[in-house]
Amino acid sequence: MNQLNDQNPNPIFSLLGNAVSQCPSYDKKVNYLLESRKIFLFNQVLQQKIQNFKDQNSSLEQQLIQPQKKQRRKANEISKIYKCSQCEKSYGSEASLNLHSKLKHPIIESESKTYIEQSFQI
Numbered sequence: 001m002n003q004l005n006d007q008n009p010n011p012i013f014s015l016l017g018n019a020v021s022q023c024p025s026y027d028k029k030v031n032y033l034l035e036s037r038k039i040f041l042f043n044q045v046l047q048q049k050i051q052n053f054k055d056q057n058s059s060l061e062q063q064l065i066q067p068q069k070k071q072r073r074k075a076n077e078i079s080k081i082y083k084c085s086q087c088e089k090s091y092g093s094e095a096s097l098n099l100h101s102k103l104k105h106p107i108i109e110s111e112s113k114t115y116i117e118q119s120f121q122i
């Protein structure tokens with residue numbers, strides 16, 4: 001057995017051996033169940049702390065990798081100078097107004113045809 005350990009020195013085995021050799025002899029005054037429970041709870045607290053650090057670390061890494069998104073202006077901060085001619089809505093850009101017009105006031109095909117015909121007559 002010893003020969004095998006010498007051939008394949010395993011750091012875990014040597015640590016375990018050290019722990020066993022350093023183990024104090026049984027003490028009647030010590031409540032070993034209570035001590036083991038204390039250690040178990042202490043371990044859980046430590047694991048939770050490690051997890052918190054990991055989460056914190058990954059969120060910090062993400063902030064480093066992804067630069068802050070461009071801050072969008074809030075709706076009330078945009079000056080709405082583009083007013084719809086057909087309703088009371090107004091928008092901050094011509095593109096937004098055009099999109100609104102397309103969606104809310106679509107030109108009926110027959111109307112647009114007559115409009116084009118009229119413009120050609122002039």
Ligand SMILES: [Zn+2]
Binds near residue numbers: 085086087
């Ligand atoms: Zn409108």
